[in-house]
Amino acid sequence: MPGLFNWLSKKKVPSEAESFANRHTASPRRQFISTPASWAMEKLEQHLFCWLLEASPRDFQRHQDQVGRILAELGQHIRQGKLDELPRQPMTLPMLLRALSDPDISRSEVTRIILDDPALTEHLLQVANSPYFRPSEQTIETVDQAVFVLGLQGIRSVISAAIMRPMLSARNSSEAQFAQRVWRWGLTCARAAELVARQHGKDTSAYFMVSLLPALAHITLFREVRRIHHRLHGDNTPLPPGAVTGALQQFDWTCTQILANDWNLPPRYFAHLLAAERPVPGQPQTPLYDGILIGTREVLRFANQRNLAEEDLEAAVSVSRGELGSIRQTILGMLKEGD
Template sequence: MGALGWMAFAVALALLAGVGAWLLVLALRSSVESEAEDGDASGSPNDAEEGGEEESAAIEIPDGRTLLRSLYALAFEDAGPAPALAFAQADAHEAIAAACANLLARTEFQARHMPRRPQLLPKLMRAINDPDASLEKIAKVIGEDPALSANLLRVANSPFYRVREKPVESLVRAAAMLGLDGLRPVVAAALVQPVMQTGDNAFGRLPVLIWDHTQLAADFASGLVRGGRGQEDAFAAQMLGLLNGLGAIIVAQVLRDNYALHPQLRPDPQVVARVLDEQAAPMAHRIAIEWELSDRIGVALDAQRLDVAPDDPLGRALCAGRVAASLAMLRKHGKLGDDGARAMLSNWALAQGIDDAGLLRLWDRLPA
């Protein structure tokens, strides 16, 4: 397998994060079904947690780009604090950043390493977005791919969904247990998720960190548009978030390969985070074009500027989802308390002219 072979799609792949990671995503996803029925906002941001730092965080309006770069930098924590860079080293890091950007933009690189569109994607998208399609029909399409079928059964047999001791062995029954709203994101993630090389070093931890954030961001984005714009847009938002994460995974691999050419150079977390931030959405847009997805997916990807929420509805939902997911991940890794992170999310949304009620309802349904 080549240097980028780990990105080859395995539609048949079991989600690497395992059932445990899916429980986090599915717990948020299942509760979103009642979003349109919940007319009342879920209260004001809680009081800040004990300590001056939490009180400060509760009134802070975070910058989305800073949050995301802080999240990416977590993969490098075990290496200790980054040493002060000499001028020569700083130039070397910038040269690596420039080389990555140049490589990702080259037509020959894209032709050679662009992920192939999953064969079932067009057919599944038509079936899932068809309001008249039954769960039996969708299950029949899923049954055309053994690995996708296995993944659906794996989720249906997880503790979150399984209600009987006897295992679920029928795709139709599995689809009925998840329901249409639960089925859409499971199928989308199974189609889009890359095969990732993992390990104990920073570039081994980074892909898992990116994908955990990706799934949460996609679920937030899907939940935000579910009530007001219909199921088709909710699925588009889910795909949009997953594609953006896939672009980030590819960029992370290119960074890893370029740093491997300079073994004497310790990766700079800030440079890595900046390149991921700058290159993930353009790479995802190229994938969307290659996969012949709708133009609005490309427009929404181009709009990913986390310091300013875009006007485009899908792009705006993903922007908010990525900020919410970044705060959730930083909370999960002990960098923020729950009350402080929740207040930061509310303040960011209000500063962007976004009604924070929907975001906070989704946030409050995350597992503690």
């Protein structure tokens, strides 16, 4: 199974015999159709990996013997369902997903559900006061205030980010930079997908959470690779960047699916993933696809990394030039304030 960017960069001709829910290993090779969006995704992939790992393309080609052994063992673990670093489903997630799905839920009920989990309350207030969500300079001090200021629609995305934040936080100094950049990338892509969905009257909170899953898959595979490398080569041998990029290219989409399955996400979340994986010819791209394209490009651009020319981005996404400009302006403001 191709990784996330390989998956997104190819317009796949679907095979109805394939099972979406159980596809945890490589699937048969299918015919691919080149598009402006697929070209843009391929261009962005290597630039993103260079930034996440603070490495050059040449670095990815080194120590291929180590890289091969690590990826072979990782593939075996995935086929056997033995990913040691796979995050467990948060205990409060089922209740929170029901709350996120209920269009008639009251503010007081949302507040009560959040306050029942002290850890979630703490993370939610941190996220709500981040530049990605805070609507003004005023500090949000209570959950009730967060629900009131952000509204039910806004608080749904904050809840999703607060659930994910602890799992994407660095455990030690060796993964600090990677984790911080993956979190910024994931949150930017999720906000971009949410904004695209809002432009077209679609399910913003579901697209936001689904768009965060690839970032969680990134940090999961990074940790799996480090664990395997440590067992094979010990602490004294530096981790080859090519092992991480190889894992992301080969297994990131697989890991995203595993997370969605293990967490028993609602059917509409799978529908969003499936619609991005199997685009209907002649139909617009999904907010998930556009969100990852826009978010990746803007994160790299803000970090002064190689990315895409303006006209290439406009040709690759399915939103209008005016809609794209509005989304980019919002994303840039968040990145500037949070730098």
